[in-house]
Structure formats: C-alpha cells, structure tokens
Amino acid sequence: MNQKRYIAAFDFDGTLTTKDSLLEFLLFAHGRVKTYWGLMLLAPAMALMAMGVIDNNRCKEILLRYFFKGMRHEDFEQLGSEFAKRGQEILNPKTCATLKKHMSEGHEVYIISASVEEWVKPIAETLGVKNVLCTRLAVGEDGRLTGRYEGKNCHGQEKVNRLLEREPERKDYYLYAYGDSGGDKQMFEFADEHEKIVHSS
Secondary structure, three states, X not given: OOOOEEEXXXXXXXXXXXXXXXXXXXXXXXXXXXXXXXXXXXXXHHHHHHOOOOOHHHHHHHHHHHHXXXXXXXXXXXXXXXXXXXXXXXXXXXXXXXXXXXXXXXXXXXXXXEEEHHHHHHHHHHOOOXXXXXXXXXXXXXXXXXXXXXXXXXXXXXXXXXXXXHOOOHXXXXXXXXXXXXXXXHHHHHOOEEEEOOOOO
C-alpha cells in the first residue's frame, strides 16, 4: 500500500507576508506620488467594489491595467526580480518558519496566490519554494502587457482548481492549507487540515 504524500499550500498576502504585496510593488515600481495619484483616480472603481457592483477580480484587473498596460513583459519581470529584496522585508517570520518546517519534513510546498506571478515567484525562490501558482497577466504579440489576466485571477475556487491541475490525484495526498482571508475559504474546505493566520493588532 502506497503511503500518502504530504502537501502544504500557503496563501501569500497576509499569510506569508505582513503587508499587501500589490501596494508594496506599486510603490516600488512607480513611487509614492504616481501610486497614490493613481489610486485616487481609481477610487470610483473601488467604491463600486465596496457596493458589490463589481467584484474584487474586476477591480484588481482595472488597477493592474492602469499601472502596467503597455509595459514590456521583460521589464515587468525585471521589476519583479528587483522587488524580491523588498519583498523579503515584509515576510511573516512565524508563517515562514511553518513553511520551512514542512520543507524539512519532506512535504511538497506550494504558494498559491491571487497576487501576480512576476513578483511572487522571485520572493518564493528566496524561501526555496519552486511551486508557485499565481495570477498571470496576459502578454500581447508585441511582448507588452495587455492589461488583462491570462486565464483567471487565482482567488477563491480558482486556487483549488490550479492546485488540482498540478496535483490531480487528490486521494494520494494529505493537504495542509494556510491562509488569512475569505479568498482562502474554498482551499480550507478542500484541505485535510487548515490554519487561519490571525494578524496581531
């Protein structure tokens, strides 16, 4: 009888980090003036999200389009690599220690996040994590970001779907899940064990 494998799936923002990486990346890429000016211009979209007129996924796509549409993908990738050092400064030591413990016990570790692959993956690599499933941005034939997602935003049920694409034989593994928000609800329900990360006040 084959022994089950162990997999640990970690959310990124608010779980492995202490701050929202999207805002931190915007500040890194564009500086405070352009970032906060852009957020002010996008306030109507955020208000519509708060009222339930548009969902989080749509609001986030509008924001990413405003800040990055038309940027060459190679430049965007370079920004993500350069952001990795800043990203390490916002890591949550406690949750990262849990991740390292899973790795030391030979468990397969995944980071599954609604944040964008180009800035999450370089930070994940500093933690020794190779399995990164994130939101991807579409790239046009001209090599520039189109301002839209490639596929779906990796949030909610999409996190489970993306894990199943990589690990389809659910009966063959025992799954731990770590997250901090409603976007992790479906992954928690899918897991054998889960832990909600509670932020200190």
